[in-house]
Amino acid sequence: MTPALSDRELRALGRTEGDAHALGLLAHDQDTRRFVLLRALSDAADQAPDTVCPPGLRHRLRSDWALLEAADRADRAAARSVLLHPLVGPWGRSCLSGLGADAPTPQLLTDLDHFGALAAAAAIRARMPFTTRLTVRGGALTLPTLGALRTGPGQVDLTFADGVMTVRNKAETDIVVRPGNGGTRRHDPRWRPVHTLPPLVPGAAPVPLDDLDPYRTAAGGPGHHGLSGAVRLDDRARAGWAESWAGVADRLRAGGGHRLTEAAVLLRCLVPLAPPPGSGRAGGSAAHCSGTRREAFGAVLSSRPGTPGYFAATLVHELQHTKLAALTALVPLHHEGPEARHFAPWRPDPRPFDGLLQGAVSHAALAGYWQRCALAADRTGERDLAWTEHARCHEQVGAVLPVLAGSGGLTREGRVVVNELINLYHRLAESPAPTGHRARARAYVGTARVIWQQRNGSGQL
Numbered sequence: 001m002t003p004a005l006s007d008r009e010l011r012a013l014g015r016t017e018g019d020a021h022a023l024g025l026l027a028h029d030q031d032t033r034r035f036v037l038l039r040a041l042s043d044a045a046d047q048a049p050d051t052v053c054p055p056g057l058r059h060r061l062r063s064d065w066a067l068l069e070a071a072d073r074a075d076r077a078a079a080r081s082v083l084l085h086p087l088v089g090p091w092g093r094s095c096l097s098g099l100g101a102d103a104p105t106p107q108l109l110t111d112l113d114h115f116g117a118l119a120a121a122a123a124i125r126a127r128m129p130f131t132t133r134l135t136v137r138g139g140a141l142t143l144p145t146l147g148a149l150r151t152g153p154g155q156v157d158l159t160f161a162d163g164v165m166t167v168r169n170k171a172e173t174d175i176v177v178r179p180g181n182g183g184t185r186r187h188d189p190r191w192r193p194v195h196t197l198p199p200l201v202p203g204a205a206p207v208p209l210d211d212l213d214p215y216r217t218a219a220g221g222p223g224h225h226g227l228s229g230a231v232r233l234d235d236r237a238r239a240g241w242a243e244s245w246a247g248v249a250d251r252l253r254a255g256g257g258h259r260l261t262e263a264a265v266l267l268r269c270l271v272p273l274a275p276p277p278g279s280g281r282a283g284g285s286a287a288h289c290s291g292t293r294r295e296a297f298g299a300v301l302s303s304r305p306g307t308p309g310y311f312a313a314t315l316v317h318e319l320q321h322t323k324l325a326a327l328t329a330l331v332p333l334h335h336e337g338p339e340a341r342h343f344a345p346w347r348p349d350p351r352p353f354d355g356l357l358q359g360a361v362s363h364a365a366l367a368g369y370w371q372r373c374a375l376a377a378d379r380t381g382e383r384d385l386a387w388t389e390h391a392r393c394h395e396q397v398g399a400v401l402p403v404l405a406g407s408g409g410l411t412r413e414g415r416v417v418v419n420e421l422i423n424l425y426h427r428l429a430e431s432p433a434p435t436g437h438r439a440r441a442r443a444y445v446g447t448a449r450v451i452w453q454q455r456n457g458s459g460q461l
Contacts, residue, residue, distance in 0.1 A: 003025060004331075005022060005025060005327075005330070005331070007416065009021070009022040009025075010413060010416050010417065011416060011420050012420075013323060013324075013327055013417065013420075014416055014417035014418070014419065014420025014421055014424075015420045015421070015423070015424045016320055016361055016364055016365035016368065016421075016424065017256075017258045018258065018261075018262060018323065019258070019261065020261055020265055023261070023262055023265040023266060023323070024265060025330075026266075026323060026326035026327060026330065027265060027266065027297075027298075027326070029326065029329065029330050030297040030298075030326050030329070031084055033329065034083065034084055034088065034089060034092075034297075035083070037089070037092045037093070037096070038083065038092060040096060041092055041095050041096055041099070042061070042065055044095075044096055044099040044100065045058055045061045045099055045112075046058065048099045048100075051102075051103060051104070052098075052099060052101060052102070052103065052104050052108070053099060053104070053112075057109075057112060060112075060116070061112060061115060063132075064115045064116045064118075064119040064132075065115075065119070067119040067120070067122075067123055067130060067132060068083075068118070068119040068122055068123075070123065070128060070130075071119070071122040071123040071125070071126040071128050072122070072126075074123075074126040074127070074128040075125070075126035075127065075128070078122075078125040078126045078127070079122040079123070079125060079126045080122075081125060081145065081205075082118065082121045082122040082125050082144055082145050083118075083122060084268070084298075085144050085145050085208075085213075085268065085269065086268050086269050086293075086296040086297055086298040086299035087144065087210065087213040087215045087216050087269070087271075087296055087299060088118065088144060088215075089293075089295040089296045089297060090215040090218070090293065090295050090296050091111060091114055091118070091215045092295075093295050094107065094111050094215070095108070095111045095112065095115070098111055098112075110137055113134070113135040113137060114142075114214070114215075116132060116133075116134045116135070117134055117141060117142060117143050117144065118144055119132070120132055120134065120143060120158055120160075121143040121144045121145055121146050123160065124143065124146060124160050124165060124179060125145070125146075127163065128160070129160060129161040129162075130159075130160055131157065131158070131159045131160075132157075132158055133155050133156070133157055133158070134155065134156055134158055135154070135155050135156075136151055136152065136153055136154060136155070136156055136169075137153070138214070139151070139152075139153065140212075141156065141167070142212055142213060142214055144213060145194060145208065146179065146193065146194060147177075147191060147192050147193035147194050147212060148191075148192050148212040149167060149175055149177075149188075149190050149191045149192070150190045150192075151167070151169050151172060151175070151190060152169055152171050152172060154169070154171075156168060156169045163178055163179065164176060164177070164178050165177045165178070165179060175188045175190055175191055176188060177191050192212065194208050194209075194210055194212055195208070195209045195211070195233070195238050196208050196209065197209055197241065197242060197245045197270070198245070199264075200248065200249045200252070200260060200263055200264045200267070201249065201260065201264045204264050207267060207268075207269065207270060208268075208269040208270070209233070209238070209241055209269075209270050209272060210269050210270070210271055210299075211230065211231060211232050211233045211271070211272050212232075213271075216230050216271045216299075216301070217229065217230045217271070217273075217301065218293070227273060227289050227290075227291050227301065228273045228274040228275060228276050228277065228289055228303060229273065229274055230271060230272070230273055230274075230301075231272055231273060231274045233272055237272075237304070240304055241270075241272065241304055244304060244305055244306065244307060244308055244310075244311045245308070245311065246308065247307075247308030247309075247311075248263075248308050248311045248312050248315070250308070251308045251309050251311070251312035251373075252312045252315065252316070254372060254373055254376055255312060255316060255368070255369035255370075255372045255373060256368065256369070256372055259312070259315075259316055259369060262319050262323065263315050263319060266298060266319050266322050266323065267298060267300060267315065267319065268297075268298030268299060269298065269299050269300075270299075270300055270301075270302060271299055271300070271301040271302070272302070272303070272304065273289060273290075273301055273302055273303045274303060275288070275289075275303045275304070276288070276289045276303065288302070288303050288304075288305055288306075288310060288314070289302070289303050290302035290303070290314045290317065290318050291318065291321075292318050292321045292322055292325070294325045297322065297325075297326065298322065300314070300315065300318045300319070300322075302314050302318070309373065309382075312369070313366060313369060313370070313389070316365050316366055316369045317362045317363075317365065317366050318362070320358075320361050320362040320365045321358055321362055324357070324358055324361050324362075325358075327417075328354075331411075331413045332411050332413070332414070333357065333410065333411055333413055333414030333417055334353060334354070334357070334407060334409045334410050334411060334414045335409040335411065336352070336353035336354065336407060336409040337352070337353070338352050338354075339352060340352045340355075342355075342356045342400070342403055343399075343400070343449060343452050343453075343456075344356055344359050344396075344400060345395075345396045345399050345400070345444075345445045345448040345449065345452075346359055346363060346396055347359070348451070348452065348455060349455075349456070350456050353403075353407065353409070356400055356403060356404065357404060357414075357417075357418075359400070360397050360400050360401065360404060360421060361417075361421060363393045363396050363397050364393070364394075364397045364421055364424055364425060364428075366389065366390075366393040367390050367393035367394040367397060367425075367428055368424065368428060370386045370387070370389040370390035370393065371386070371390045371394075371428055371431060371433075373386040373390075374386035374387045374390055374433070375431065384437075387433040387434060387437045388433075388437055388440070388441075390428075390433055390437075391433040391437040391438050391440070391441035392440075392441045392444055392445075394425070394428055394429070394433075394441070395438070395441040395442055395444070395445045396445055397421075397425055398425060399445050399449070401421070401422055401425060404418050404421070405418055405422060
């Protein structure tokens with residue numbers, strides 16, 4: 001059972017902060033929920049009718065589960081680095097949904113085939129010798145956190161022994177890969193390892209830049225407003241990501257030491273997205289999109305920010321969603337309904353109360369980040385850019401605080417969070433942006449309000 005957050009920790013989270021201990025509690029609770037999800041999946045497969053999960057498939061799932069348990073016994077930390085990979089969450093949810101249906105679906109068969117690849121990846125990470133048979137779909141076999149290999153459809157035999165992985169397909173030559181420390185060295189052009197970015201802080205794990213996992217976006221597309229689709233990266237694109245990433249730790253630190261801490265604790269993988277259509281040059285605020293998925297704790301989906309500063313801002317923004325979603329899972333913050341009826345100056349469509357709260361917290365964090373960047377900037381251009389971003393985010397938060405503060409559906413914990421958010425808003429105003437920046441920000445939010453009313457009616461302003 002996850003220990004309860006103290007009021008001090010809750011107030012810090014309401015200020016968009018949180019120390020390593022508080023963030024660790026949120027992460028621990030999410031990890032526990034992942035293990036519960038996997039156990040529920042196993043139970044659902046055992047209890048599903050034969051029409052949904054035939055006996056042969058059920059037997060195969062039990063074998064995969066046994067391999068998973070053996071890997072966990074061999075090296076718990078290594079095996080669980082696979083089980084806790086963010087993109088295992090969407091896969092598990094999809095499995096549970098399919099097993100609860102009245103009849104089998106093609107997606108369920110694909111999902112359950114992936115269980116074998118998951119178990120194999122855990123066993124490889126644990127460096128445990130084994131042999132298993134896996135099914136290839138879509139021309140590639142993906143081993144979560146490790147990589148993917150291009151091979152023909154059907155079944156392949158995978159053997160791992162003495163640190164060497166051998167994949168045998170009767171129609172092709174064997175694929176031989178020797179996993180290395182912190183990644184995989186390529187021994188065959190058909191094998192493509194998961195690329196990783198260096199750790200943000202010494203002693204932390206590298207950050208996977210996962211453009212291979214089949215569950216990295218929702219089925220049928222990203223499933224988020226304004227997000228582009230997932231992409232596969234070539235060597236040039238990976239070099240671009242690495243170039244932007246190289247300065248992220250310094251930019252996070254400049255935005256406050258807590259920003260680097262939250263990224264080091266919470267960020268578990270990045271999922272690269274294509275630039276938004278018509279976005280122009282990468283790196284400008286309009287040339288970028290990003291998002292998170294509640295079921296993929298620790299994953300940030302993003303097109304490539306062109307500068308370390310915007311990359312850091314993306315993490316600041318999205319990791320607030322990660323924190324607040326994890327906090328909400330641990331303790332309810334409100335009892336408001338799901339109706340989408342509120343004005344949010346960062347979106348053209350009406351938002352439910354929860355979305356309004358999520359957006360206010362993330363934009364308040366951005367306002368603080370950009371303010372620190374502005375106050376520390378040496379060059380006029382950098383300072384003006386930071387003040388512009390700060391003023392806009394600060395004005396956006398102020399536009400929705402009355403709705404949040406006036407809610408009668410807040411729980412005690414939710415009231416603490418909202419009160420701290422209000423305190424943060426006023427504290428940021430003590431070091432205001434120059435007058436021109438504030439005036440433009442007010443005009444921006446005012447225009448957004450008029451356009452929103454024209455599109456959506458009166459709603460809840």
